[in-house]
Each structure stands twice: as structure tokens, then as C-alpha cells.
Amino acid sequence: MSSLQPVRGTHDLLPDESRRHRWVEEAAFTAARRYGFGEVSTPIFEFTEVFSRTLGETSDVVTKEMYTFSDRSGESLTLRPEGTAGVARAFISNGLAQSLPLKLFYRGPMFRHERPQKGRLRQFHQVGVELLGVESPLADVEVIALAWRVLSELGLASKVRLEINTLGDAESREAYRNTLTAYLSDFRSALSEDSRNRLDRNPLRILDSKDEGDRRIVENAPLMTESLSPAAREFFQTVTSGLQTLGIPFMVNPRLVRGLDYYCHTAFEFTTTSLGAQGTVLAGGRYDELIAQMGGARTPGIGWAAGVERLSMLVEEPPPLPRPVSVIPMGDDMAAMHVAERLRRAGISVDMGYSGNMKKRMARANKANARFAVICGQEETARRAVTIRDLDGGSQEEVPLDLLEQHLVRLL
RNA sequence: GCGGGUGUAGCUCAGUUGGUUAGAGCGCCAGUUUGUGGUACUGGAUGUCGUCGGUUCGAUCCCGAUCACUCGCCCCA
Numbered sequence: 419m420s421s422l423q424p425v426r427g428t429h430d431l432l433p434d435e436s437r438r439h440r441w442v443e444e445a446a447f448t449a450a451r452r453y454g455f456g457e458v459s460t461p462i463f464e465f466t467e468v469f470s471r472t473l474g475e476t477s478d479v480v481t482k483e484m485y486t487f488s489d490r491s492g493e494s495l496t497l498r499p500e501g502t503a504g505v506a507r508a509f510i511s512n513g514l515a516q517s518l519p520l521k522l523f524y525r526g527p528m529f530r531h532e533r534p535q536k537g538r539l540r541q542f543h544q545v546g547v548e549l550l551g552v553e554s555p556l557a558d559v560e561v562i563a564l565a566w567r568v569l570s571e572l573g574l575a576s577k578v579r580l581e582i583n584t585l586g587d588a589e590s591r592e593a594y595r596n597t598l599t600a601y602l603s604d605f606r607s608a609l610s611e612d613s614r615n616r617l618d619r620n621p622l623r624i625l626d627s628k629d630e631g632d633r634r635i636v637e638n639a640p641l642m643t644e645s646l647s648p649a650a651r652e653f654f655q656t657v658t659s660g661l662q663t664l665g666i667p668f669m670v671n672p673r674l675v676r677g678l679d680y681y682c683h684t685a686f687e688f689t690t691t692s693l694g695a696q697g698t699v700l701a702g703g704r705y706d707e708l709i710a711q712m713g714g715a716r717t718p719g720i721g722w723a724a725g726v727e728r729l730s731m732l733v734e735e736p737p738p739l740p741r742p743v744s745v746i747p748m749g750d751d752m753a754a755m756h757v758a759e760r761l762r763r764a765g766i767s768v769d770m771g772y773s774g775n776m777k778k779r780m781a782r783a784n785k786a787n788a789r790f791a792v793i794c795g796q797e798e799t800a801r802r803a804v805t806i807r808d809l810d811g812g813s814q815e816e817v818p819l820d821l822l823e824q825h826l827v828r829l830l
Numbered sequence: 831g832c833g834g835g836u837g838u839a840g841c842u843c844a845g846u847u848g849g850u851u852a853g854a855g856c857g858c859c860a861g862u863u864u865g866u867g868g869u870a871c872u873g874g875a876u877g878u879c880g881u882c883g884g885u886u887c888g889a890u891c892c893c894g895a896u897c898a899c900u901c902g903c904c905c906c907a
Contacts, residue, residue, distance in 0.1 A: 780867035
């Protein structure tokens, strides 16, 4: 084994796996386009502030997971740990408040300095969407419907479960935070060490603690629902009934919380039980205050992101590639290369080996899963013809060189 | 960041209770067939036994460290 290893938590994507990833990404983009989203591509690094100010100073992502470094002019830059902050920044930088509502799709690598596990890498890939400038819960419904569409297209409808919750508006959340903290404080000494910390920093997180003792305490805790303002309650009601209208199965999980500070109202997660500890496959929510927080005009938004690696582990085989034709030279390699080039110009995928006798080249054609072999032998060449061999059936026929392209196009 | 497991050929994995030349299957290469692949048969190559250090006459095996992967926690896609 070589000592040249990739950096911890990073992977080389060889052609087979790359193809799975591509398939996942394309399924997401195709569906997104059908819902009216256009692709946006923002830099994979930003000024550190773009993330530190928006994700929450106490969030794990900011406090211990960012790849932050100084560039040569001393600026603090950070490899993006998620996509929304960069899109929000681009929205402001480009004055896109003029073009609301805005529907954006993105894909690409994200970076988090975490301890790697299955389905959790330091460089991983996400596809995501953001719908900006729509106050109405219609946006929430549409964006979740798109997520459901993507997962369905990938054949994952039966493998995932949609959980949804509301975090309410700012006032509701503030009120809830207070009642929850008041309730939990009585149990402070009974809480797990992690949760005692969370009590001060982010008490909502205690709701989804995996600790047995915590769970018992949380069972009787007051719910967000009880602190919701009438407006927030109605908003959530519209979202859930909308999902019902569209026939999208979901379950309300009043203990579902999101890690990043900028979320409000709708929060949702598609989870699976087949990926070990990394159950979340696609997640998102509403972030009405994010852009204002970054210094832009207040612009509501909602979006989600999905982990490409996680999805590609769940997905069955991607659709097969079109099968190539193999050109087999017999003596004059360059003449055969010329034939290959003609076929490629005609839009046909062509494989051709660089050395070896006919037997070897036929074996290579087979390995390439070629549908036909085009044999360029001396005798045929003298007649300005080639032999086409059907590699599935085994029959072969001679075809005049001039008719080769049209002949093959018809056969394929 | 914390705790457990694992690391032997390109891949999946045996094995050595510390002892001379470390194995299998798949894959790869060659041949049976010098103009014909997929099947079959025959033969072949492959390894710093993750890395560094320690114990020992002797370490792939025991010990320590380190790196990577993996499972769980934290957190998240």
C-alpha cells in the first residue's frame, strides 16, 4: 500500500462512483429545473465572516468544524461548510433583490473538519435549492414537494421519511425558549453533561438528545406548539395541509430542531434508517431573517440541501451508459484511428486499444461492453470496406466504408 | 473533539499459539487459438503483512506511538 494517501476525510471519485454522483446531481437539477429553478455557482470559499456571522457563533459548524485559513494578504477565508450563506451573500452582492422571487439550485463540494464516518466526510458534496423573496407558505410546500420529487426520481421514496416541525417566528421562539429553559432548569442536575451545556447555549437542542435520561425529562417538556403565536400556528397549518393536498407523506415531529441559527418557521428532514448514525439525507427550512442579518434588505427565504454521498449510497445502480463501438485495427493503426474519428464525429462512442493482436483487442472490446466491433482488416481495406461484428449475437457482415456511419447509427 | 473495533496482493479475505520460501478466490498477464471476444483448460506475476519505534537470538504475530478506515457520541447532508 502506498504511503501517498489523500487527506483524511477526502476521497477520490473514480469513474464508477463518479457516475453515481453525477446521476444523483442530475436527477436533482432536472427536477429543480422543472420547478423553475436555475443553477447558481458561488465560490467554494468566502470571507470567514460570511459563515461565522450567519450560522451562529455557538454552532458546532462555526466553533470547531470550519476550514479557515489566511490568504497571502492576511484575509481570513473559509472553505464553505454549507451552501446557503454563500448564496445569500451572492444575492446581496449582485443586487438580486430586483429579481424576486428567485429560485436557485446549487451543487458542489462542502468542507467540514469533522471526524469522518460512513456518510460523513471532510470534503463532501451537496445539492441544494433556495427560494428567496416569498413570504407565503406556498413556498415551503413547493420546496418540500421538490425535495420529495427528487427523492422519488432516485427511487428512494420508500426508504426515507419526512419529518417536519415549526420553529415559529422570532417572538414565538423567544417565548418558547424561555418556557423550555424554565422547565429544564428544574432538572439541571439530572441532565447529561452535554445537555447541561446545551441548556445555556442552545436549549432547543436538548429536545433531540439521544441520552436516555434526557429523553425521559424531555418527554414531559412543554412543546413549541404551545408557545406559537396565532400567525405562526396558521402558517404551519397551511404548510402541512398543503403537503396533504399534494399527497406527500410526512409526520410532524415537535422535537425536530435545526442546528443553524438562521432557521425559523418550517424545519424539515428526510431521514433513513439505512445509513447508521448519519440518518439525515436531505434537510432544510425557512430563514426569513438571514439576509437582513447579513446586511441586505430583509428577504424571506426557504431551502434545503441534500448530501450527494449519502444519497448515492442509498440509490440503486444508475442507468447504464450507452454502449460503445470498438474499432479493431489489423495492421494499420492510423487508418483505424481515422475510422474511429469518423464514427465519433457522427456521434458514436468509440473505444480503440493502442496495442496488441486481434485477440487482445477483441477481449478489450468485450470488456468495454461494446455492442459492435468494427474490424479494419487488410483485405476489407483493399475493398474500401470494414467488417462489423455483432458482439452480442456473434454474426458479422462486411460494410462499405462510405456507408459505415449511417449503417451503425441505424444498428445502434 | 471523546470512546470502541480494524489495518496481510488491485479487490474480498484466510494464516502464523513468535521461527527458514506468507496463502486462497476474484481480477491482472501469458498460452491452448499468428483474422475473432465472452465459456473452458494450462501457466505466471504480484506484498517494505499501514508506518515508526520497543521487547526478543529472531516480530507480519507481543508492546507503545502514529496514520488511515470503521462503529458509537457530539454534530450534521
